[in-house]
Amino acid sequence: MKLFLLGAVLSAAQSVTAALDASLLETYVDSLELTSSFNPVEAAYWTGYKHHRRTPFAVSPDGESAYLAYLDSSESGVHIQQVDPSTFEAVGTTVTVSGGQEAGGLVAHNDGFALLTNEAMPSGTTNAPSDSTPVPVLYRYTNGEQTWKTWLGGPDVESSEGYLASPDLNGDLVYSSDAGLYGAYFVVTAYSGSASGHYGDSIQYVNDDGELQTISGATSTWGCSHNTGIAFEAASEAPFASMCAEDQGAIWLNTNGQGMMDIGVKVSNENTTNGASGEPMGGMGGSYSQLVKLGSSSKYLFSWPTRGAIDVTLNDWMGEGYTHVLPRNLNRNVAVALFSDKKTLVGDQATSVIGTEDADSQINWITEGDADHTNVHAAAFGTDNALLTWEEISDPVCDEFIAMGCRGTFAGTHFQQVDSTGAVVGAAINSSDVYVAGDMVNIGSKICWPYVSMEWDLDGTVNEWDTSSSTTTKKISFACISLSGSGSGSSSGSGSASASAGASGSATATATASATASASASGSASSGSGSGSLSLSTSVAAETQAVSQTQTEAVPTSVDAISATEAVPTSVDAISATQLPASTDGEAAAVTARPNRGKGKCRAHYRH
Ligand SMILES: *[C@@H]1O[C@H](CO)[C@@H](O)[C@H](O)[C@H]1NC(C)=O
Ligand SMILES: *[C@@H]1O[C@H](CO)[C@@H](O)[C@H](O)[C@H]1NC(C)=O
Secondary structure, eight states, X not given: OHHHHHHHHHXXXXXXHTXXXXXXXXXXXXXXXXXXXXXXXXXXXXXXXXXXXXXXXXXXXXXXXXXEEEEOTTSSOEEEEEEOXXXXXEEEEEEXXXXXXXOOEEEXXXXXXXXXXXXXXXXXXXXXXXXXXXXXXXEEEETTEEEEEEESSGGGXXXXXXXXXXXXXXXXXXXXXXXXXXXXXXXXEESSXXXXXXXXXXXXXXXXXXXXXXXXXXXXXXXXXXOOEEEEEOOSSSSOEEEEEOSSSEEEEOTTTSSSXXXXXXXXXXXXXXXXXXXXXXXXXOOSSSEEEOTTSSOEEEEEEEOOEEEEEEOTTTOTXXXXXXXXXXXXXXXXXXXXXXXXXXXXXXXXXTTOSBTTTTOEESOOSSSEEEEEEEEEETTTEEEXXXXXXXXXXXXXXXXXXXXXXXEEEEEEEEETTSXXXXXXXXXXXXXXXXXXXXETTEEEEEXXXXXXXXXXXXXXXXXXXXXXXXXXXXEEEOOTTSSTTTHHHXXXXXXXXXXXXXXXXXXXXXXXXXXXXXXXXXXXXXXXXXXXXXXXXXXXXXXXXXXXXXXXXXXXXXXXXXXXXXXXXXXXHTOOOOOTTSOXXXXXXXXXXXXXXXXXXHTO
């Protein structure tokens, strides 16, 4: 008893002193030189609004090596660069998976890495998809050499729905050393069989020798319909913890069942329109660092942006138990859900009772008000605390696309500590020039992630057709955040030391300066003190403006001109006309509009 009380007092004290403040955010601006160029901006599904393009990032279990994966700016070839986890500088030579078309997930090992990507199958492959449509594939590299490669779709993977391909790889890769398994969760389309032309998602497991494992109750070839959002986290055994955002009206924790059925847990009611549900897992470029295990506990935490939900009606097409809702708000606020284990929600599920007015009463809100919130991610500081982050859009325009993102004035990247119950600890800190654009990983007592240092605005669309003005960069920045008093003497000490050493100039840079010619003329710039405020700790290197800032002006087609109707080549009618019956294994298989990265549909509608 005495011990227990002491523990309680200690942890209360810790949570008081552990609140985040701006001095705890360290940056390593432009620390990583890339050997190839990278386009950090990706068009969102349907809207063409700007998203950060993901650069998967992972650190090895021994903490000695980190890896960053990025898609070549030509959109063909995924490069994997080893990174020093204390200086965030490049180590060794870049590995290139030349056929890769998306950096879809990365796991770091003590002796190498595994990459989830998608690529065309070799020509002449029997039953390969036509037109070189890429198929998901897992690569393992050991000490710089490929040790195995395992197709996760195509003719090698049995599926009652037909052979599967991933024209865009929206998904994630995780690894469990306890289970000796990689798990990959990704969006697929069938190119043969009953589901031909339709979109769903698949979960595949591969063992340490690169052998695909078909695990009953875990492997899935057709789970959620038109999934525009995946959240996936390892567990000590299969099935791993999985979530999907489907096109029928809900977000599911589907560790149990891998589908969109009520043997899973309905975490949220979301209005769905044109196949999307508000980009809860980030949409294009998203689907990472949103579902996170809290240290060695059995708990998981999930954070997402939502419009809230009202007015539950029956989803006629799916049938009893499935619902539709209207959005409560036009803008999205940040919410958090806690799971006591990989299959169990803490608190109530989202309601499925027809006629319910408040269809979001189960939600634990982190933010409130009229601003929009996007690019939501979560990471854990061990078992007791987690970090949530989001980008805020003030005065958002949200009524152009009802279930997609919003546009408006970028009002900072926010970092909020929460405890293991999801309750807010202290106030959020706010940065105008640090973004989250790749996996948030634990390095010592810190949480670190990659981003591209550039001016960020969320008020327009990506200019898709004028490739000459594409934004590219050859530098990746990193940021880390720690809780105060959480071992700053150990790993974070060396981190901030090398940050100041690496930035040798003297001028202080602001967010705006970070991408302009005048900042570059001043050469290397830096703060002196590693422990100052956010603006002080940001430094700018001469080459920073490799990231050109032509995006905003380069968009000739105003968003107004892209009306919802002409933006829809696959009309809602066309979607419902081709909807599928329930699949053979009883999972609801539904059809989907294509979650492309804007190359097909979006480009077509920009040209109207
Ligand atoms: C989503 O909300 C819109 C606008 O409020 C509504 O017109 C639409 O019917 C809703 N979608 C569903 C599937 O109920
Ligand atoms: C966060 O920073 C941005 C950009 O500097 C600013 O516009 C915004 O008002 C800040 N938000 C808060 C809540 O302090």
